[in-house]
Amino acid sequence: MFGRIFALVLKEFLTLLKDKRTRLVLIGPPLIQLMVFGYAATFDLKNVPFAVYNEDRGSAARELFADFDGATSFTPVAEITHESEIAPLVDGKQVLMVIHAGPNFSAELAAGRPAPLQVIVDGRNSNTAMLAINDASVIVDRFNTAWAQSHGGAAPPAHIEMRAWFNPNLESRWFFLPGIVGILTLLLTMLVTALSVAREREQGTFDQLLVTPLRPVEILIGKTLPGFLIGMAEASVIMLAAVFWFKVPLLGSLLTLYTGIALFLLSGVGVGLMISSFATTQQQGLLGAFIFMVPAIILSGFATPIRNMPELVQDITLFNPMRYFLLVLRGVFLEGVPFNLLIPQFWPMALIGVTAFGIAGWLFRHRMY
Amino acid sequence: MNSDMRPGSSRMRLRGLIRKEFLQIVRDPSSIAIAFLMPIFLLLLFGYGVSLDSEHIPLALVVEQPNADTADFTAEFDQSKYFVTSYYASTREAEQAMMAGRVNAIVVLRRDFARTLRRSDGATIQLIVNGVDANTGRIISGYVQGAWGSWLAHAAQKRGEVLQVPVQMQQRVWFNSELRSRNFLVPGLVAVIMTLIGALLTAMVMSREWERGTMEALLVTPLSMREVIIGKLLPYFILGMGGLVLAVGMSLFLFEVPLRGSLWVLFAASALFLVTALSMGLLISTVARSQFVAGLIALIATFLPAFLLSGFIFDIGSMPTVVQVITHIVAARYYVAILQTVFLAGNVWGVILPNALALAVLAAVFLGLTWRNAHKRLE
Secondary structure: OHHHHHHHHHHHHHHHHHOHHHHHHHHHHHHHHHHHHHHHOOOOOOOEEEEEEEOOOOHHHHHHHHHHHHOOOEEEEEEOOOHHHHHHHHHOOOOOEEEEEOOOHHHHHHOOOOEEEEEEEEOOOHHHHHHHHHHHHHHHHHHHHHHHHHOOOOOOOEEEEEEEEOOOOOOHHHHHHHHHHHHHHHHHHHHHHOOHHHHHHHHOHHHHHHHOOOOHHHHHHHHHHHHHHHHHHHHHHHHHHHHHOOOOOOOOOHHHHHHHHHHHHHHHHHHHHHHHHHOOOHHHHHHHHHHHHHHHHHOOOOOOOHHHOOHHHHHHHHHOHHHHHHHHHHHHHHHOOOHHHHHHHHHHHHHHHHHHHHHHHHHHHHOOO | OHHHHOHHHHHHHHHHHHHHHHHHHHHOOHHHHHHHHHHHHHHHHHHHHOOOOOOOEEEEEEEOOOOHHHHHHHHHHHHOOOEEEEEEOOHHHHHHHHHOOOOOEEEEEOOOHHHHHOOOOOEEEEEEEEOOOHHHHHHHHHHHHHHHHHHHHHHHHHOOOOOOOOEEEEEEEEOOOOOOHHHHHHHHHHHHHHHHHHHHHHHOHHHHHHHHOHHHHHHHOOOOHHHHHHHHHHHHHHHHHHHHHHHHHHHHHHOOOOOOOOHHHHHHHHHHHHHHHHHHHHHHHHHHOOHHHHHHHHHHHOHHHHHHOOOOOOOHHHOOHHHHHHHOOOHHHHHHHHHHHHHHHOOOHHHHHHHHHHHHHHHHHHHHHHHHHHHHHHO
């Protein structure tokens, strides 16, 4: 039995790796994608272009604008002198933000009256707009504190002292990189498995496979192992890059991490084979892979929190293996969560995997053309 | 060459090829499913599922010695729509709740809160956030700051004063004054979905013909390469436009995204984008030579770049320069810019024209490469 399975695994590996193009597609892109996406996925604003509209000639306004110039989030790209210049700049996306101090800004401030500072933000991307407003208000708050201190104003009766656990500088890259490890692992298992049975069906070789002494379970194992092993190897490489290139801390144990990866690969390969054995043509297999992969990524909590979703959609995410895998990855990488606390994430992945394998094996025999 | 001199028969040949493509589409229903069911399914799922508006954040409050002063302060949190508060007796218990993921942040008012409040250096409010999700962490810190500010204002009001702040920031958000994230996510999703549809529809088309050897058969007919490409593009273009009308209709009527530009600009830009996306699919299927490899490339080259590199969620300007350069070959980037502008800002030609031009250039490059590649294969 093992000899037969081994022969099948060998054949699967050969079909995957003997073709130069397939080899290239499997090995090159994951690393390139990790590099590009790793740098692309961040909510930390950098060099947001803004315009200065300063009608005040006093030093206070100049100081405040200098604070904006010095912040890494913002870069001044234009200085305007009239209100009519605002709209063209913002509409044409030359600036994301315009900061306006009126003619009496410094005078009001010196007289102890509130000095208004207008901030106009392009809300076409409301998330970027909100982040820009947050960063701007931090700068204004800091300016206010310094001003109150140096001008003898009353300090507020209480102040907030903040600490962030696990990610002291609140770097969003730390949050996204483990997610990207998950996404690329999913992509890879889909690549290897989603078309594998569909291709054999379309070419008619699957029928030949079924009349060999191989039992469906053995075919299943033979089809699973290559995806599983390639997934393991590539996930390891991607994680090495995340840790050593991007310097994401890895606090938890490798055993916990690899348990998570193994279970996720089990569910991913299972779903991929299920899709593949359901499809009669490769086009249908590809369609199925997308129909699974796209929601699996968008509804995994990768970019937008699951908590923000309506309850019905939150319930749907319970069937999504990515949801559990991301919790495992972030937990092990950033929080060092121990094995036993992750069991609630482990068993659903195992369950999804076993169910998918069951369906795939059944389809092997019962979906014939 | 003869064929070009007789336009009438060329049109007839083309019609024959298009008819054949349509029959192929109708017989394998997966193309129709891609064009019509995908946009409905994905837009419904994401339109409702994807949101960056954080509300009901679970927050732990630890009040070591409750009294009138602390009650004033915690009332701000209890009333806030952003937080769902729960009280813990000690910091240790709250920390355990955060470890287990039951709360995202902890606010601690120490035993001496009421006493230090009246001293000159003021009381310390301790805020601990779970920084794993850095973005949510920062949003929480902003909300806590807001609650603190309104607590100060209320306290001043009680004393019959108006809170004095040196510089008062007044923010105005253009185009999306309520910062409703759906207004920018839904147009972005339309771009991601159309990228998928465009590439999926055509990715397999040419490679299937090459794989089965029917491409050579097509090419020995009087059909020119140009006619073959048009014949392949046109049926899928019509299908894709159908899906696009569905997606735009759902954005406007179901998700109530305002449309401030004109509908014809929206459709003209979308048609252009669809041609680009379909051409990319054709290029993939010509380069790949087999359906299997074409499928792999389509999986890699379409969804993730459109999702992560288009400016749909992540701001392109904040990416490192090298990555910004790479985003220029992602067609979805230009389409997202056009969509967000036409939906939310209006017909701003300064944004629409350069992006439309970029789409046209990309389409021309993809088609040119397809044409060249298909030719070379025969030699």
